[in-house]
Amino acid sequence: METKVDCEIRELFDKLSARMRRDYSESLRELNLHVGQDNLLYRLWSGDGITQMQLSEHLHCEPPTITNMVKSLEQNGFIYRKRDEKDARVMRIFLTDKGKELEEPIRSIWQKHQEKLLESISTEERLLLRRLMKQMESNLF
């Protein structure tokens, strides 16, 4: 009985996150972006010039993943890389104007999807949901 509930939660979570990913993917395509790149840009909006290592920590993904994402974003003119002056090992990542211009449209896409996701869920329920998700998050770490 309990196991069944848990299992449905696992399955639901799986289905939901896959579905959200696909939906985001579709919306972001209009901006010439891939899923995940929005999160990287988000980090840069709240502070340019951080290192790939810092991005890797903030986005919870491995350094080679950052290398690839950064390469792709650079080729598309959204960011540029500059070697650190003090430490020649580190690369610092900066937004181009083109990259800065994406903040508004991306935030608007996020909001659109959030609204759709949380439709017909009350404020109290949203708060509860957030609490439960924070609990789950701390369970995993």
Place this chain on the structure above:
Amino acid sequence: METKVDCEIRELFDKLSARMRRDYSESLRELNLHVGQDNLLYRLWSGDGITQMQLSEHLHCEPPTITNMVKSLEQNGFIYRKRDEKDARVMRIFLTDKGKELEEPIRSIWQKHQEKLLESISTEERLLLRRLMKQMESNLF
């Protein structure tokens, strides 16, 4: 204020699903499996011999993705493919013994992760969580 809650839910959801994916990935590696392959096998346990098209619908992913997953699982000896006798276009997918043997260890991995995820969350809260997730799911479709 409301927007902030929504936004945190989006971010939390993102972080949680990425984290779960990484954790599953690590556990499944011991079985020589990749994340996602477990779900495909799960479908087959509840009924062998379905077509790639049916897999594609059940797993909510595109036919080329199924082609790739099936190819990889076949090369590793977990499944085999057989052309349909009536319709030469369709491929039917079957479990090998090696594939059938994975059911127990995979279920046990799932359960282990579910327990960790839902630790310290009461049965009432789990039920509520499930309801909210079902609501979100139907919002997206």
Place this chain on the structure above:
DNA sequence: ATGATATATTTAGCTTGCTAAGTAAATTCG
């Protein structure tokens, strides 16, 4: 100072996931 170790990034190679375009078989319709 120099040899060993640690850190930041890259490269190679894999799978999941996608789209667009191709192939082959079945079905439909004139």
Place this chain on the structure above:
DNA sequence: CGAATTTACTTAGCAAGCTAAATATATCAT
């Protein structure tokens, strides 16, 4: 019956994400 359409799958090519191993620079300890 035969041409057009639909259906099932494959191929090619891309990005996210991973691991393992390579490279290059810094730092630490002797």
